[in-house]
Each structure stands twice: as structure tokens, then as C-alpha cells.
Amino acid sequence: MIIVVEGISASGKSTWCARHGADHVIPEAGRLAGPDASKNPADAAAFWVAQNASRWRAALAMEDSNDPAICDTDPLKLH
Numbered sequence: 001m002i003i004v005v006e007g008i009s010a011s012g013k014s015t016w017c018a019r020h021g022a023d024h025v026i027p028e029a030g031r032l033a034g035p036d037a038s039k040n041p042a043d044a045a046a047f048w049v050a051q052n053a054s055r056w057r058a059a060l061a062m063e064d065s066n067d068p069a070i071c072d073t074d075p076l077k078l079h
Helices: 013-024 041-064
Strands: 002-005 069-072
Touching: 002 013, 002 041, 013 069, 041 069
Parallel strands: 002 069
Antiparallel strands: none
């Protein structure tokens, strides 16, 4: 099972995930410095798609091991 905790910024998603998910939380990409979107939008888009696809694969792998995977916001950023 993949559980996605969604909400506005600073609403407590990360806190809830850490408190209730512990070892099952799929980490976000964090504050990575990707390509500059204003200079090369296509490279920036490809970079972030790859980051989020990697996160989705991690969630699927955890789910395949019969453990719940908890994601703080949609791993594919489909919204």
C-alpha cells in the first residue's frame, strides 16, 4: 500500500509522516539544485521528472516488500 499525505505547505505533512511512518517514509528529493529553469526549461523539467520517478520507484519497491510506503505529497507531482 502506498499512502500519500497531501496538504498545503507547513500544514504538518512531514511531521505526521515522521511520527506515524518512521521507517516507511519515502524521502523527498529535498533541496537539490537542479538546472536553472529560466535558462533551460527542458533540462529542468527532465531533472525533476527523473527525481520524482526515482521516488515513485522507491515507493513501489517498499510496497513490493509488503511494507506500506508513506509519501509526504504526491511522489509524481501529478497535481
